[in-house]
Amino acid sequence: MVAAATAAGVALSVALGGGAALADTRATAVPAPAVTRAALDPALVAGRGADVRFAEQEAENAATNGTLIGPDRTAYTLPAEASGRKAVRLAPGRYVEFTLPAAANAVTVRYSIPDAPAGGGVTAPLDVTVNGGAKKTMTLTSQYSWLYNQYPFSNDPGADLLHPDWWITECGCVPAATTPAPAIAKPFRPSHFYDEQRLLLGRTYKAGDKVRLTAPAGGAAAWTVIDLLDSELVGAPHVRLVAANVLAFGADPLGRRDSAGAFDKAIAFARRNHLKVYIPPGTYQVNRHIVVDEVTIEGAGSWYTIIRGHEVALSTPAPDGSVHTGVGFYGKDALAGGSRNVHLSGFAIEGDVRERVDTDQVNGVGGALSDSTVEGLYIRHTKVGMWFDGPMKNLRITGNVIVDQIADGLNFHTGVTDSLAAHNFVRNSGDDALAMWSEKTANARNTFDHNTVQTPVLANGIAVYGGTDTTISGNLVADPIREGSAIQVGSRFGAEPFTGHLKVTDNTTVRAGTYELNWNIGLGAIWFYALERSIDADIQVTGDHFLDNTYNAIMLVSEWSVKDLYSIDDVRFKDIRVDGTGTSVISARVKGSASFENVDARNVGAVGVNNCGSFGFPATGSEFSLTDLGGNDGGGTTGPWLAPWELPNTITCDDRPPVVAPPAPSPW
Known part of the structure; x- marks a missing residue:
């Protein structure tokens, strides 16, 4: 335990950026809300990037009595992984306060808190108040962050080199040719520090109102780093009255029991009766792939309809090499003809993927989908947000938000043709955010x-x-x-x-x-x-x-x-x-x-x-x-x-x- 605690201390020192700027901002005042895009004045990137519904505000531009970290672009440091390469570190009891630039009833906070000394993450509260009013508490976690070591990475901060024969830039040598193998500081190459959390505020606040984020005393996190706040005015839930409503087939909107079977029944009924499937507001537990073909599935909106699943270990590996399954909406395999005329919209997919296993199909959306659309989804904590294996054609992916992935955000893999990904927002992917990979075909x-x-x-x-x-x-x-x-x-x-x-x-x-x-x-x-x-x-x-x-x-x-x-x-x-x-x-x-x-x-x-x-x-x-x-x-x-x-x-x-x-x- 002493060694593990030491490793965690090294992780903090490394992640904060070593010689990076650390400035105690002492409750600095901000005269007006500073809205940015990619941490820049929006005028500098006008006409580029996705049309999004939220306004981005960087913590370094907000009022705070915390400590500025950065700028620093050195890998394995917290500033380097922050938007704009700067963030604000809060000790317990400290705050950062944002001024809303427009009416909003929802916020997203991008943050980092420490790992557990031996890995595996911790949870900690973050208090949210508006204009000093009633407190809401957001639960932060580092269970989906803090990876270490060489590719494909480890959750163990005390792990030895995964590949001792690989070139190690930090020591300028080939370990296999060195006797003894070079010692490395542990944890080695910490990364993937950030996560994000969303919160509906319960009412609409106006431009100029103050959203304060406070790291309360007594929590499990010795520090909390706030990178940014996205604020948004979320509309009323979408309602589809004439549809195969998953509640009618036994789905549990409270997430207490697995609803995968109910989803399958609703899809089968909808196909027979030429209806759409509707998933009303709620949190639904789904712990495996939902196979989709010739079906439209609509949620009430990604803030209201949340489909969340555990990662489940398989008793034997699947034919595709997967050793786990988890929540995801999948077209049929291309070798089986693939799927077509699938339309997914208006819900969130939240997985439980905490390590990278390259053979696993634990993605938010996958398979082969031709003549199909994916629109308005929010996907996080899966391996890849969307991974498509062709041959397949004419897929339109628009207006989605994909965050906090272990690997890619979206990948057109093998024989994908005549397809488009437009106005999607991808943040904190663990590999290529958007990729086209022409492997084999x-x-x-x-x-x-x-x-x-x-x-x-x-x-x-x-x-x-x-x-x-x-x-x-x-x-x-x-x-x-x-x-x-x-x-x-x-x-x-x-x-x-x-x-x-x-x-x-x-x-x-x-x-x-x-x-x-x-x-x-x-x-x-x-x-x-x-x-x-x-x-x-x-x-x-x-x-x-x-x-x-x-x-x-x-x-x-x-x-x-x-x-x-x-x-x-x-x-x-x-x-x-x-x-x-x-x-x-x-x-x-x-x-x-x-x-x-x-x-x-x-x-x-x-x-x-x-x-x-x-x-x-x-x-x-x-x-x-x-x-x-x-x-x-x-x-x-x-x-x-x-x-x-x-x-x-x-x-x-x-x-x-x-x-x-x-x-x-x-x-x-």
């Missing part, structure tokens, strides 16, 4: 449009692995934490090749470009990666804004072992804005070529083009060439970002240039 003609992604803990905000005729447009991606980028275009994970076109258009990334542990280098906000084959499709990056980049804005790279085999060819960048880079605008670590037209940059921390090519350093110049098509303006202290002397293929390689923290973004 290519995805084709799919679009991710006007989605918002915040704080993916591992990997990328939006990732495209192979596929044909793909569009990534109008998205807002902020604060990826480690080993990934805001947007990745990758030939990896056994993906089919990129063919046709790939259009990356009118997206905004904020505070992106993380530290890649395996390579010991910083990545770009957008990252092209030729690992398993060349990338030579028609790729157009147009109208994108890369703001406050931790390292590079744009990175094109291959892995060292295949650097002479694969290339990235003829990528076209046009009408781009780069506002702030810790290092360069372009980092090229691959052979190939790219062209640039009307790419404007400012506040560039290093030489504009860091061109290493494929590290052959031939006398003829870099193996990667750049073409200036005109209108490429601006730069930094080293001069124009795309200087004539850098073209077409001057070697300007600095493997790990010093990082200059960029200033905050501002109007262009």
Whole structure:
């Protein structure tokens, strides 16, 4: 127990950010409510990202007598995983107070509290008052946060290395070649610190009213970190009178007994009688998959209809390799013909997934769904919010909120075609927030449009692995934490090749470009990666804004072992804005070529083009060439970002240039 307690103490020290700024704000006053999007002035990201019903307010902009933590982008720290890389730490008895910017009757609080000394989480209260009135108590938990160690991670803060033969950047060595194996500080690589909780306030409050969050004395949490508050005016429950109401088939709205069987009966009755299924307000316990086909299922709204389940261990593994089951709505397997004409809307799915088991199908929505829609769901604490295995076609996923996942937020996996994900909000995914993965069978003609992604803990905000005729447009991606980028275009994970076109258009990334542990280098906000084959499709990056980049804005790279085999060819960048880079605008670590037209940059921390090519350093110049098509303006202290002397293929390689923290973004 002493060792475990020590480990927990180390976790706190590491998570708070070491040398990160810690300022006692002593009840600072805020003159007016500061509403942000991705922790920025909304004007800086206008027209980008999802249309959402809530207003975001960062705790660091609110009145508080707590302590500011951050800014810090160092992985494994609490500030780094916070929206905007800042948050407020409350000791027992301290508060943070938000001024409502508009009428609201509901709030969502994003927070972190400590893990239990030996792992497994704790629960603790948070008092909520409005204008000093009656107190409501929100129950916070760390049971779904605090992961440790190497992929696929551990819930044990005292665990030894899961893979002692892997490269460990922190000690700069290969443990298997070291005698004895290097000691590591425990807990090793703590992460996934945050969770969120929703609360209906019981009445509507007006703009200017004060919502105070207080960490009461005597709770189990030695500290409470508040990242942000989302406030919302939730409408009345949706009612469907003529429908197969699950209550008529024995569903329990109090959640005391499992309602899965009642849901199945309601679905079967609805199909026979050409009705919709209606799930009225309540909390329903469902501990397995609900299989859906040719059915419409409506809830009263995601704040009112909550479908919650335990994760259940299977006595024997399922044919797909799952060792657990849990709550989820699944189309039939593609090999069985899949499902079609499924329409899900207006309810929450809350799982109980606390560890990552890659073979498990414990996702909120899954299977194969063709000619279907998923709209207005709130999904949290599942493994992946939505994971689709094709072949399947014509799926529309719109207006959903997916938070606090162990792995991806949403993944179009294998043979998904002619499908769209638009105006979805994804926060705190444990892997790629939005992904298209063309494993074995290519995805084709799919679009991710006007989605918002915040704080993916591992990997990328939006990732495209192979596929044909793909569009990534109008998205807002902020604060990826480690080993990934805001947007990745990758030939990896056994993906089919990129063919046709790939259009990356009118997206905004904020505070992106993380530290890649395996390579010991910083990545770009957008990252092209030729690992398993060349990338030579028609790729157009147009109208994108890369703001406050931790390292590079744009990175094109291959892995060292295949650097002479694969290339990235003829990528076209046009009408781009780069506002702030810790290092360069372009980092090229691959052979190939790219062209640039009307790419404007400012506040560039290093030489504009860091061109290493494929590290052959031939006398003829870099193996990667750049073409200036005109209108490429601006730069930094080293001069124009795309200087004539850098073209077409001057070697300007600095493997790990010093990082200059960029200033905050501002109007262009």
